[in-house]
Amino acid sequence: MKQDIVLKVNGKNFHVNVETQRTLVEVLRETLGFTGTKKACNEGECGACTVLMDGRPVASCLVLAVAAQGKEIVTIEGLSQGEKLHPVQEAFVKHAAIQCGFCTPGMVMAAAGYLAENPDPTTEEVRKAISGNLCRCTGYQQIVDAVMAAASAMKG
Amino acid sequence: MFIRRLPEFEYHTPATLPEAIDLMGRYGESSRLIAGGTDLLVAMKKREAACGHLISLANVEGLKGIFFNDKEGLRIGSGTTLSEIEKSDAVRKMYMPLWDAVSVMASAQVKNLATIGGNLASAVPSADTAPPLIALGASVRLKGRTGERTCKVEDFFLGPKACCCGKDEIVTDILVPAPEPLSAGCYLKLMRRQAMDLALVGVAVCLTLGKDKKLCAGARVALGAVAPTPIRVPEAEERILGKPIDESTAAEAARIAGSQCRPISDLRSSLEYRCSMVEVLTKRAVLQAGKRIEGV
Numbered sequence: 001m002k003q004d005i006v007l008k009v010n011g012k013n014f015h016v017n018v019e020t021q022r023t024l025v026e027v028l029r030e031t032l033g034f035t036g037t038k039k040a041c042n043e044g045e046c047g048a049c050t051v052l053m054d055g056r057p058v059a060s061c062l063v064l065a066v067a068a069q070g071k072e073i074v075t076i077e078g079l080s081q082g083e084k085l086h087p088v089q090e091a092f093v094k095h096a097a098i099q100c101g102f103c104t105p106g107m108v109m110a111a112a113g114y115l116a117e118n119p120d121p122t123t124e125e126v127r128k129a130i131s132g133n134l135c136r137c138t139g140y141q142q143i144v145d146a147v148m149a150a151a152s153a154m155k156g
Numbered sequence: 157m158f159i160r161r162l163p164e165f166e167y168h169t170p171a172t173l174p175e176a177i178d179l180m181g182r183y184g185e186s187s188r189l190i191a192g193g194t195d196l197l198v199a200m201k202k203r204e205a206a207c208g209h210l211i212s213l214a215n216v217e218g219l220k221g222i223f224f225n226d227k228e229g230l231r232i233g234s235g236t237t238l239s240e241i242e243k244s245d246a247v248r249k250m251y252m253p254l255w256d257a258v259s260v261m262a263s264a265q266v267k268n269l270a271t272i273g274g275n276l277a278s279a280v281p282s283a284d285t286a287p288p289l290i291a292l293g294a295s296v297r298l299k300g301r302t303g304e305r306t307c308k309v310e311d312f313f314l315g316p317k318a319c320c321c322g323k324d325e326i327v328t329d330i331l332v333p334a335p336e337p338l339s340a341g342c343y344l345k346l347m348r349r350q351a352m353d354l355a356l357v358g359v360a361v362c363l364t365l366g367k368d369k370k371l372c373a374g375a376r377v378a379l380g381a382v383a384p385t386p387i388r389v390p391e392a393e394e395r396i397l398g399k400p401i402d403e404s405t406a407a408e409a410a411r412i413a414g415s416q417c418r419p420i421s422d423l424r425s426s427l428e429y430r431c432s433m434v435e436v437l438t439k440r441a442v443l444q445a446g447k448r449i450e451g452v
Contacts, residue, residue: 001164001166019164020164020165020166020167020210021161021162021163021164021165022162023161023162023197026161041159042159042201043159043198043201043202044194044198044262044265044266045352047263047265050265053268056239056264056268057264057265057268058265058268058269059194059265059266059269062192062193062194062197062198062266062269063193063269064167064193064197066167067167067193067212067214110264110265113264114264128351129264131263131264131350131351131352132262132263132264132265132266132351132352133263
């Protein structure tokens with residue numbers, strides 16, 4: 001059954017008409033065109049669909065779109081301020097943390113969400129924070145370096 | 157083994173417990189409760205679970221929160237997320253086995269959605285919150301059409317994916333007694349990976365030292381993933397009671413625990429390896445609990 005809902009994504013309200021069985025990742029990608037968020041495993045294991053919901057990283061493939069009403073959703077598209085990259089994005093570029101780029105939106109969202117609450121992590125803590133994100137290309141080291149560098153930069 | 161898009165269903169968002177119970181009665185067998193959805197939605201995508209009606213507990217009042225007082229102990233609303241439990245000072249300081257468990261479960265992206273009630277009600281033999289709660293002597297509160305009742309977590313599970321929740325009942329709270337002086341515990345989880353894996357073996361131990369600070373006066377040992385349900389091992393507990401918490405006591409209790417578990421061989425691990433690892437982890441857990449008492 002279709003429902004009219006309002007989703008607040010990247011600071012804007014979107015009025016959409018969706019079926020109850022649509023997940024947030026599907027509506028973000030297919031209805032709203034925010035294709036930065038990826039649908040990979042579709043079972044909450046790989047982290048490619050990670051978005052922030054009320055500031056917290058969640059697997060958007062496990063959230064029903066109708067259940068995301070009333071929440072603030074931030075996708076990778078909403079992280080940068082116009083042309084100005086978020087420190088985590090800057091660090092990823094600088095530290096060669098991006099190869100094919102498919103895991104990157106999810107990694108960046110998981111890291112950004114984590115650093116917002118834990119601004120001074122150890123490398124062990126960073127590894128744990130991104131343990132829900134799989135990367136087949138980099139072997140993770142550059143990603144950990146990038147997140148540590150971003151933390152440093154954000155402490156200013 | 158295919159993951160597909162979700163099948164069609166109707167979605168209900170009751171605001172109160174009586175409304176939710178009413179919906180359960182109305183839709184009966186064709187309805188399922190959904191909290192975080194991290195288990196149910198995956199099962200539905202794999203077509204392992206089918207239902208025409210999902211009754212969401214997300215907006216039901218009174219199911220969230222972590223409350224502690226010295227007399228009654230800890231009360232966790234069943235709808236509290238695993239992340240909220242991981243961030244709780246009260247849980248980490250006074251109920252560390254439970255904190256140990258949530259800190260090795262899934263990932264942040266899952267724990268920000270998954271609930272403790274859902275972890276228990278899913279009743280999988282490897283549910284990580286179960287052994288710590290059993291070792292802590294916890295109970296669940298269930299509310300249904302005819303009233304409410306409590307059930308010890310060690311009696312809650314009936315078999316793989318089966319718990320004693322009635323057709324009209326909802327788990328509302330997890331209740332853990334106030335911690336005793338000179339007591340501590342831990343939960344150890346063996347996985348094939350460093351994260352994002354089911355437990356091959358889970359061991360929870362809670363120990364209380366006698367007032368003389370020499371001999372163990374209370375012991376609870378619980379195992380996960382090595383039987384059709386999470387189990388308590390009184391035979392191992394008896395080996396620790398009245399003894400000092402040292403290498404030989406730990407080794408003896410571990411040997412008994414390893415002989416009492418009834419695991420299966422599956423794609424993750426063999427029966428023999430699991431029994432062997434129960435022994436290894438139980439010894440470590442007993443000694444770790446002892447160390448934590450000293451630190452307390």
